[in-house]
Amino acid sequence: MPATQRIAIIGAGLGGAAAATSLQQAGFEVNVYEQAPAFSRLGAGIHMGPNVMKIFRRMGIEQPLEAMGSHPEFWFSRDASGEYLSRIPLGDFARKEYDAAYITVHRGDLHALQMSTLKPGSVHFAKHLSSIEETGNEVRLAFADGSHALADIVIGADGINSRVREHLLGVEAPTYSGWVGHRALIKARDLAKYDFNFEDCVKWWSGDRHLMVYYTTGKRDEYYFVSGVPQAEWEGGNASFIPSTQAEMFDTFKGYHPSVQALIENADDITKWPLLNRQPLPVWSKGRLVLLGDACHPMKPHMAQGAAMAIEDGAMLARCLQETGVSDYGTAFRLYESNRKERASRVQAVSNANTWLRTQEDPAWVFGYDLYAHPLKSESAA
Structure with a gap:
């Protein structure tokens, strides 16, 4: 060369x-x-849409990534009470319309697969x-x-x-955006005791905050949530993240559907991250x-x-x-x-x-x- x-x-x-x-x-x-x-x-969970899966096809890792990831049939949006706001078809629809799958996966597993190439x-x-x-x-x-x-x-x-x-x-x-994100992984087996449908990919919304929830493995044994919540000041100084608590999460998502409360009850290691911005x-x-x-x-x-x-x-x-x-x-x-x-x-x-x-x-x-x-x-x- x-x-x-x-x-x-x-x-x-x-x-x-x-x-x-x-x-x-x-x-x-x-x-x-x-x-x-x-x-x-x-990291924790990440979405990979058909736009990226077509790139991974060229790299030769589309199929192994599909095998390790979860394949949601829909992206659901629901309000805090549980009413549906949207049902965006994924699954077989994505394969047909966009020529590739939509998956959710653990970021570290995806990264390891990329590094192997x-x-x-x-x-x-x-x-x-x-x-x-x-x-x-x-x-x-x-x-x-x-x-x-x-x-x-x-x-x-x-x-x-x-x-x-x-x-x-x-x-x-970079500038602090005025928003934070809470993140946690939950063992799916800990949710078996609840009589709720913990959907493959759902975003819970209210007026000024949300909670995105999805599986990170094809085995559906690991569930993940990440929030978007306004917060005037970042209390963590230069830290990229700080610990959070169930008490903070319960307060932040007070009044949300009982299935959201169940997620918080079973999230032991919650972290909070500042969302940062730059001007174009x-x-x-x-x-x-x-x-x-x-x-x-x-x-x-x-x-x-x-x-x-x-x-x-x-x-x-x-x-x-x-x-x-x-x-x-x-x-x-x-x-x-x-x-x-x-x-x-x-x-x-x-x-x-x-x-x-x-x-x-x-x-x-x-x-x-x-x-x-x-x-x-x-x-x-x-």
Whole structure:
């Protein structure tokens, strides 16, 4: 492989891993640098819609992911009393209409599957990026452990607190959105004593808050909830999350349906997370550096499409680089932004507004999207 093909990805999350797999499959030399000391089963539940499953089909992991995930027949929305607000068909309908399944799964299990597709030795852990230096014909990366790496282009897939973004646009902390999310996993067997139908995928709504609930495994042995709740101030300082309690949850969802109360009763390890935002970025790339996912367009999780947008970003960036080659990275980056910005910005706006599927609507513009189905939009059309 010629030296003009070296690609460094900062961050081995879902978006970084997707970009790495797509680029390696296209024949590029890719190294991924992750600040965590090792891979671990982090996170909890996550949705993967047909728009992403079609990307995983190309990567060769669609079928094993389907085997490990839960397959909801509907996305239900219900008000606090239990009345249905919407019934969005998934299941066989999604396969027929959108050409792929809709699943919910544990994020760590999905991530492990993605990591298994990467070439051995191409992921480097315990690499905390400390500085970036662009020279005339390459980028020099320095890490906190004293090591260095050289690349022709660098992809910043390092999240909302991206160091690559800081190099491009300066240091600026994300803003607290005024919302928090509570998260907990529940053993499904603990719910067997209740005479409720704990649905595969349901979002409980009231005027200013919600609770999203779904299974994370094909065995349906692990149930998960994540909330969206307004809170004027974040009490956790710089912590990414803090412990919460059943008492706080009971107070937060007072008056909700008894099945919601049952979920809270059986959630022992509840955490609370600040939901952070950034203003839309003026640029997605500069020089030999380019951003994707939360480093580029973070959004509230209320649409269950944040990780999907990062994965779509990674696949589209790979497609554009395959079109131009790394030596013409400037054209590739402009193509990437032209073909991603409108969609990612629309999803970001809908997700932040927290209106997605609350009422009966057609989700085809999200789920029916096929990243590979259309010619690349020219950079001048951005």
